[in-house]
Amino acid sequence: MTQHLSIDGLDHHYGSAQSLRAVSMAMADGECLALLGRNGAGKTTLLRCIAGLLRPTAGQMLLDGQEIGAWPSFRRSRGGIGYVPQGREIFADLSVGENLMVSMKAHGVRDPAVLEEVCALFPVLRTMWRRRGGDLSGGQQQQLAIGRALMGRPRLLLLDEPTEGIQPSIVKSIEAVIASLKGRMSILLVEQYYDFARSLADRYVVLNRGAVVAAGLGAEMDRDDVSRFLSI
Numbered sequence: 182m183t184q185h186l187s188i189d190g191l192d193h194h195y196g197s198a199q200s201l202r203a204v205s206m207a208m209a210d211g212e213c214l215a216l217l218g219r220n221g222a223g224k225t226t227l228l229r230c231i232a233g234l235l236r237p238t239a240g241q242m243l244l245d246g247q248e249i250g251a252w253p254s255f256r257r258s259r260g261g262i263g264y265v266p267q268g269r270e271i272f273a274d275l276s277v278g279e280n281l282m283v284s285m286k287a288h289g290v291r292d293p294a295v296l297e298e299v300c301a302l303f304p305v306l307r308t309m310w311r312r313r314g315g316d317l318s319g320g321q322q323q324q325l326a327i328g329r330a331l332m333g334r335p336r337l338l339l340l341d342e343p344t345e346g347i348q349p350s351i352v353k354s355i356e357a358v359i360a361s362l363k364g365r366m367s368i369l370l371v372e373q374y375y376d377f378a379r380s381l382a383d384r385y386v387v388l389n390r391g392a393v394v395a396a397g398l399g400a401e402m403d404r405d406d407v408s409r410f411l412s413i
C-alpha cells in the first residue's frame with residue numbers, strides 16, 4: 182500500500198547544530214499520528230520541514246509516493262498539506278473574515294462552500310467575523326488558525342501544539358473538532374498533553390534530541406513509557 186506521507190532518513194541542521202537525526206516515519210491515508218517529545222526535541226522543525234519552510238540536509242519525503250523535497254512551501258500547501266504553526270501566527274491586524282479569505286485565495290480554492298464548512302466547525306468565527314484577529318482570545322485564535330488551514334481543504338493537516346496556552350473549555354472543543362476531522366484527512370498532531378494525544382491518535386511517535394526513540398499504536402500508548410520522554 183502506498184503511504185500518504187512517508188519520511189525516510191531525514192536530517193536537519195541549524196548551522197552546525199543537528200536538530201533532526203535520520204527521522205523515518207510513515208502515515209496512512211486518514212490516519213491521526215501524534216508526535217510527542219519534550220521541548221527542543223525537534224517536533225516543530227520536523228513539521229516545518231514537511232511544510233517546506235525548512236530544508237532538510239538529508240533524507241526523503243514522499244507525499245502519495247511523490248518526492249516533495251524540492252517543492253517550495255506554496256506548492257506543498259496547494260498539494261494538500263495544511264500547516265497550523267505553533268503560536269498560531271494569525272494576522273493580528275486583519276479581521277477574522279480577512280484571515281480566512283486570504284487563506285482561501287492563497288490556496289487557490291474557489292468553492293465558497295469551504296467557508297460554510299469551516300464556520301460550521303467553528304461557529305465562533307462567524308460570530309467574530311469583523312473582529313481583529315489580534316483581539317481574539319488565545320482559544321479563538323487557535324480556532325481561527327485551524328480554520329485558516331482548513332480553507333485550503335488539506336488532505337494532510339499538520340497541527341503544532343494546538344492546546345498550548347488555551348483554557349480547558351476551549352481545549353475540549355478543539356479536541357472535538359479534531360476528532361470530527363479524523364478520517365476525512367490525515368492529521369499529524371504535535372501535542373504535549375498525554376490525554377489529548379491519547380484520545381485522538383491512531384499511532385504515536387516520540388522524538389528525543391531529534392531522533393525517533395519510540396513509536397506504536399495509540400491504543401497501546403502507555404503513560405509511563407511515553408512520559409519519561411515528555412517534560413510534563
Ligand SMILES: Nc1ncnc2c1ncn2[C@@H]1O[C@H](COP(=O)(O)OP(=O)(O)O)[C@@H](O)[C@H]1O
Pocket residue numbers: 195198200218219220221222223224225226227
Ligand atoms: N531558528 C533556530 N535556530 C537555531 N536553532 C533552533 C532554531 N529553532 C529551533 N532550534 C533548536 O532546534 C532544536 C529543536 O527545536 P524545535 O524543533 O523547536 O523543538 P520542539 O518543537 O520539539 O520544541 C532545539 O534544540 C532548538 O533550540
Ligand SMILES: [Mg+2]
Pocket residue numbers: 224225226267341
Ligand atoms: Mg515546537
